[in-house]
Amino acid sequence: MCLGIPGRVVAIADVDNQLGIIDVCGVRRQVNLACVIDEAHPLQSCVGAWVLVHVGFAMSRIDEEEARLTLELLQQLGEAQSELDAMREVDPRTLEEPPPPVNDGVGAGAGAGAGAGAGAGTREHDIHSTGL
Amino acid sequence: MRFADEFRDPHKARVLVNEIARLAAPLAAARRRPLQIMEVCGGHTHTIFRYGLKTLLPEDSIEFVHGPGCPVCVLPMGRVDDCIALARNPAIIFTTFGDAMRVPGSQGSLLQAKANGADVRMVYSPLDALRIARLNPQREVVFFALGFETTMPSTALTVLQAQLEGIGNFSLFCNHITIIPTMQAILDSPDLRLDGFLGPGHVSMVIGNRPYDFIAERYRRPIVVAGFEPLDLLQSLWMVVKQLAEGRCEVENQYTRIVSETGNAAALAAVNRVFELREFFEWRGLGSIDQSGVRMREEFAALDAEIKFGVPNIKIADPASCQCGEVLKGVIKPRQCKVFGTACTPEKPLGALMVSSEGACSAYYQYGRIDVKDRRPTPTTPA
Numbered sequence: 001m002c003l004g005i006p007g008r009v010v011a012i013a014d015v016d017n018q019l020g021i022i023d024v025c026g027v028r029r030q031v032n033l034a035c036v037i038d039e040a041h042p043l044q045s046c047v048g049a050w051v052l053v054h055v056g057f058a059m060s061r062i063d064e065e066e067a068r069l070t071l072e073l074l075q076q077l078g079e080a081q082s083e084l085d086a087m088r089e090v091d092p093r094t095l096e097e098p099p100p101p102v103n104d105g106v107g108a109g110a111g112a113g114a115g116a117g118a119g120a121g122t123r124e125h126d127i128h129s130t131g132l
Numbered sequence: 133m134r135f136a137d138e139f140r141d142p143h144k145a146r147v148l149v150n151e152i153a154r155l156a157a158p159l160a161a162a163r164r165r166p167l168q169i170m171e172v173c174g175g176h177t178h179t180i181f182r183y184g185l186k187t188l189l190p191e192d193s194i195e196f197v198h199g200p201g202c203p204v205c206v207l208p209m210g211r212v213d214d215c216i217a218l219a220r221n222p223a224i225i226f227t228t229f230g231d232a233m234r235v236p237g238s239q240g241s242l243l244q245a246k247a248n249g250a251d252v253r254m255v256y257s258p259l260d261a262l263r264i265a266r267l268n269p270q271r272e273v274v275f276f277a278l279g280f281e282t283t284m285p286s287t288a289l290t291v292l293q294a295q296l297e298g299i300g301n302f303s304l305f306c307n308h309i310t311i312i313p314t315m316q317a318i319l320d321s322p323d324l325r326l327d328g329f330l331g332p333g334h335v336s337m338v339i340g341n342r343p344y345d346f347i348a349e350r351y352r353r354p355i356v357v358a359g360f361e362p363l364d365l366l367q368s369l370w371m372v373v374k375q376l377a378e379g380r381c382e383v384e385n386q387y388t389r390i391v392s393e394t395g396n397a398a399a400l401a402a403v404n405r406v407f408e409l410r411e412f413f414e415w416r417g418l419g420s421i422d423q424s425g426v427r428m429r430e431e432f433a434a435l436d437a438e439i440k441f442g443v444p445n446i447k448i449a450d451p452a453s454c455q456c457g458e459v460l461k462g463v464i465k466p467r468q469c470k471v472f473g474t475a476c477t478p479e480k481p482l483g484a485l486m487v488s489s490e491g492a493c494s495a496y497y498q499y500g501r502i503d504v505k506d507r508r509p510t511p512t513t514p515a
Contacts, residue, residue, distance in 0.1 A: 003175050003360060003490075004334060006135045017293070032259060034289055035399045050134065052337070052390055055229070056257025057286040060337050060396065062135055066389040071138055074363060078147040 004052040006062055009033070012043055020046055022053060032057045135389065139361030145188070148366040153190050155373045159327075160193035168195050168325055169372055170462070172315065173332035174202030174490025175360050181499035183362040194369070197462045198495075200314060200418060201332055203279045203307075204231045204488040206460065208416045209450060211307055212237030214443035218274055218305060219250040221441065225268060227261035228276040230254045231488045236481060238448045258290035258304075265294070265302035274437045278307040282334040284426070285399035288406040291428070291435050303437040306428055309413060311335050312343050313424040319351045321461070328372040330365065331357035333387045338403075340395030341383050348381045359387035406432060416450060416484055417457030456483035459492055466496040473497060 007022035007029075018034045020043075036051055036058045037043050051058035160166050171177055177198045180186055186196060200206055212235050219226035219242060226242070233243045233254060246252035251271075255261050258275050265273035277287040287304060294302045311332060318324070331344060336357045347355050354375035358368035368386040375382060385391055406428060413425025428436040437443075450456060454476065455469040466472055466485065476482035478494050485493035 003178075008134075032286075032289060034402070035285055035396055038398065052334075054334065055283055055286050056259045057289065059282075059285070059334070059399065060390045063389045067135055067138070070367070070386070070388065071144075074141075074144045074147070074367060077151065078144055081147050081150060 004054045004059060006050055007031075007053050007058075009046045009049050009051060009058070012047065015043060018043060020058070022051065022058065024053070029056075035059050036061050136361055139359065139363040140183075141363060144363055145366055148363070148370050149188050152194065152366070152370050152373050155370070155377045156190065156193035159373070159376055163327075165325075166191065166193050166195040167327045167373065167376065168197050169328050169330060169369060170197040170199045170318070170326050171330040171358075171365075172199035172201045172311070173330075173335070174199075174205065174488065174492075175334070176330055176332070176358060176365060177202075177492050177495050178490050179360055179362060179365055181495040184499070185362060185365060189369075194373075197326060198459075198492040199318070199329075200415070200460050201280065201311070201335075202485070202488050202490040202492075203283075203309060204235055205456070205484040205491045206309070206415045206418065207232070207235060207278060207307065207484060208414045209237050209448040210414070210444075210446050212241065213239060213448060214445060215242055215276055215305065216240070216245045216250070217444050218437060218441060219245050219252050221272075222251075223272050224441070225251045225253060225264060225271050225273045226276065227253050227255045227264060227273060229256075229278070231490075232276060232278060234481060235484050235487050258287050259293075262290055262294055262299065262302055265299050266297075269301060271301065272441075273302050274441075275302070275304050276307070277304045278309075280309055280311050280332070280335045281338040281403070282332075284308050284403045284407065285338060285396070288402040291406050291432060292402060294435060295432070300434070303435050303440050304428060305437040305443070306407070306426065308407065308426045309415075309424055310409070310426060311339070313421055314415075314418075315344075315347065317418065317421045317424070319347065319353070326353065327376060328353055329355040330368050330372065331355045331383075333357060333359050333364070333391060336385075336387070336391045336395070338396050338399050341385050341391065341393050344383045348383050352381045354381050354384070356384045357387050357391050359390065405429075414447065417460040451482055454483040456485045456493075459485055466493040467500070469493070 005024055007024035009020045010023045011021040013019045013021050013030055018032060019030055020033045021028055022031050031053055033046050036046060050062040052060045052062055156167055180196055216237055216239060218224055228242060234241050242252050261273055261275040291304055341357055344355050347353050354372050356368040356371040358364055364386060371384050371386055407426035408429050409423045410425040410427050412420045412422050414420050433439045453471050455464060458464045459466050459469060471482055476486050478486055478497055481487045485491040
């Protein structure tokens with residue numbers, strides 16, 4: 001009951017009682033819009049808006065700009081971390097380490113009967129390792 | 133799903149997990165124990181287990197303490213008995229959210245009462261209960277109102293609608309509870325070791341962030357209001373750990389796409405119009421907490437089922453074998469309860485924590501069994 005579900009307001013159903021129709025993944029339902037309207041956001045302005053619905057009431061408009069900013073921040077954090085990882089990779093000590101022979105071994109073993117397939121597999125494995 | 137899938141990106145999750153681990157390790161080392169972070173809301177507990185976040189994080193530096201934020205779970209047995217007493221009245225159609233159907237009282241659950249002939253109906257919204265009242269003018273319709281501030285506006289608005297339309301056969305059995313006194317009770321507990329909080333996102337959507345100021349100011353603990361997707365929780369946890377690393381104690385908001393500083397004015401106005409604080413409210417496992425519940429104002433007495441029909445209101449002790457109280461207080465983990473997974477399962481719950489999907493025991497039962505780290509070594513016998 002505490003977990004809301006995001007839906008999009010598609011129509012106003014009853015102006016007097018502030019009811020609208022929302023679409024949640026193709027399912028439509030009547031909801032009360034009283035908590036998402038005020039002077040700056042009249043009832044008609046709800047159509048097209050994304051709202052969070054709890055037990056038949058739209059309780060909040062979903063701020064798309066804020067959602068984008070949050071994701072952007074996480075993206076930046078990821079980029080900063082990859083940059084740090086890249087810096088670590090040029091550490092001279094890592095250059096001294098012998099190239100991992102394990103991949104070749106696995107590739108050769110698995111690819112006994114299928115040469116090209118084994119090559120692709122090895123490359124995927126490499127990408128996966130650096131990704132971590 | 134929009135605004136859900138974007139917040140489930142595994143690559144971004146990995147970045148956050150790395151950052152949390154890096155910041156938390158020295159803090160945990162200094163304390164010689166993991167950082168203890170309470171997720172107040174049961175919905176967060178559910179996300180943590182459903183997406184295996186607990187297993188992603190280093191167990192020696194981060195420990196989640198599951199908070200009391202599952203309204204179904206903290207409902208005392210006596211209140212369930214009151215519901216059943218109302219439901220047995222042949223004049224009454226008793227309506228409730230699905231979560232509350234299987235909560236055991238001393239004489240069974242609402243589901244069992246329904247099987248025995250009581251007219252108990254599951255509804256999605258209190259507005260559905262109001263519609264049942266319109267369609268059945270010769271019967272009395274009682275709606276079982278429970279939940280924190282998240283669901284309070286919806287029942288308050290339903291009551292106002294009933295009053296406006298003059299629907300005389302609708303009433304509310306009010307069991308709403310409030311979050312701030314509850315968190316205060318946790319913070320005042322003598323054996324408190326919590327380092328920070330993940331604040332409840334949807335309660336905060338209604339009340340805003342300001343009511344949490346005392347946690348940072350008076351109790352010097354960081355709190356970050358969090359959303360419900362895996363990235364929301366990881367980012368919030370990262371924000372809490374970052375505060376600790378930088379020696380800050382602040383109220384921060386991760387869930388900015390939903391939660392504003394001041395909350396929802398229309399929702400708060402409806403709540404204040406209909407409800408007032410009770411002197412105290414009895415919680416399952418936690419005992420009585422001052423001013424932690426609300427009742428309907430006198431003006432709405434005609435819509436108050438407690439006044440209209442009277443309820444036995446008898447205090448019932450939890451079954452002796454059930455350790456919900458200790459789990460709720462964080463003294464033991466669900467798995468350490470004597471009846472966990474044996475006498476008490478989601479199919480046949482003894483305690484309320486096993487009933488709702490937001491309950492800690494239910495989360496451990498459904499998702500926790502794949503948690504290898506949590507499994508204690510068991511002696512193996514040679515084959």
